[in-house]
Amino acid sequence: MSYSQNPLELTELEPLFQEYLSACRYTKQLSSKTIKSYGEVFSTFQKIMPEIKELSDLHPQMLQEFFKRISIRKRIVGKKTVVGIRPSTIRTYYNKLLIFIRWLEHYNYIKEELSPKIIKPPMPVYEDERALTDEEIAKIIASITLYSRKNDFIYARDLVIISLLIYTGIRRGELLALRIGDIDFQTNTLFINGATSKSKKSRYIPIHFSLLTQLKTYLKEREKRKTKCEMLIVSSKSDTPYTVYGLKCWVKKYVKLSGVRFHLHRFRHTFACKLAKQNADIISIMNVMGHSTTRMTEQYLRSIKAENSRSFIEKMTF
Incomplete structure (x- = not known):
């Protein structure tokens, strides 16, 4: 050579x-x-x-x-x-x-x-279920309610965190980088700044009505505490942005309390699969998740099994 x-x-x-x-x-x-x-x-x-x-x-x-x-x-x-x-x-x-x-x-x-x-290694075959089930999500939400029901601020904040994860599919870094100004209550959209995104692409995500309700409640709790931090998710102990370490502790706490083994990226898989099961086309899913190609999006849909097509097959007519 x-x-x-x-x-x-x-x-x-x-x-x-x-x-x-x-x-x-x-x-x-x-x-x-x-x-x-x-x-x-x-x-x-x-x-x-x-x-x-x-x-x-x-x-x-x-x-x-x-x-x-x-x-x-x-x-x-x-x-x-x-x-x-x-x-x-x-x-x-x-x-x-x-x-x-x-x-x-x-x-x-x-x-x-x-x-x-150079010989390529074979593509891995995934047998694991990456997407969370509705029952698992319900257990996590229940654990939030039981843990923080005596503290209105923590309760509202933690519900906003999980609502953002399941209704927007945003990444960890995007979640922590959200600012109050990124929420548009006029158009009900959430702005994801490309500077804080892994894909470097800015995008707008429609806000689900449940998430909208949680956001309004959380912002009211922030006002009660006279929180001035411009970042959306803040610490419960000080007027400072939530950190990566804080989010790791958040996951660890609710894994233990809910009995559901999860990590933050599983919510992203859940969001993508939920959209696909609601008949969203792959281009729409790709755009809202901030992917560059549909191939990347397809990796998030591997939790959808053949059995999921049963209801669609049963509705077919010729």
Whole structure:
């Protein structure tokens, strides 16, 4: 394999990867979370494949060997010993490492194309139910009522949080970035600022009447506390924005109280599946979720099984 004579004359992968991350940060304007995930994947690759240190060490079979090694390695997770990783994680590693290799090719750090020769891992088959059931959501809401019924502010805020999640499908970062001014009570729409969104695309989401009611109640409770913070979701202890840590504690608390094992992203799956079951077309679902392609949206609809088509089939006439 031959290499270009670039100004930096870099041959080691580590400084080249840092240059790539710099391009992701300042040229592509990717989020810090995405950049961090790229770094974590590369760090794992370096740990598992210590012999791959320079451009000359790159070869088509290296990722295949990498996947083989991480599939049989043992790790301590909590108090358990885990062997290997999930197929979906392997696919994530593949995608993020391949993007770096293509970047090397694009800027002529390597002249011979390497990416087309790398074997793709199979697409993972998902058997898990990502979307929450109506019963599970009811249990979570009931746990909110039982826990916070003696504190009107926490009760109103926590109901707004879950209502935003199930009726808008917004991401965690989008939820925490919401401002009071993003709510338009004239048109009943919620504005999602592209600057705070993973997709970098601004969008408007129609507000469901139940969410509208919860928002009005919550804003009244904020007024009683004389809350001045412009962010929509605030701490119960101070006039400050709710944090990522606070939201993690929120999830942990209601998982324990409700007995439902959930994480915030499951609400996003639930929202997408609910729209699909209501006969929303995939373009509408794609737009309201802020996806760039329908392929991304389809990944959120995998919880919809063939049995869900029964009522539609029974209504068919010819």
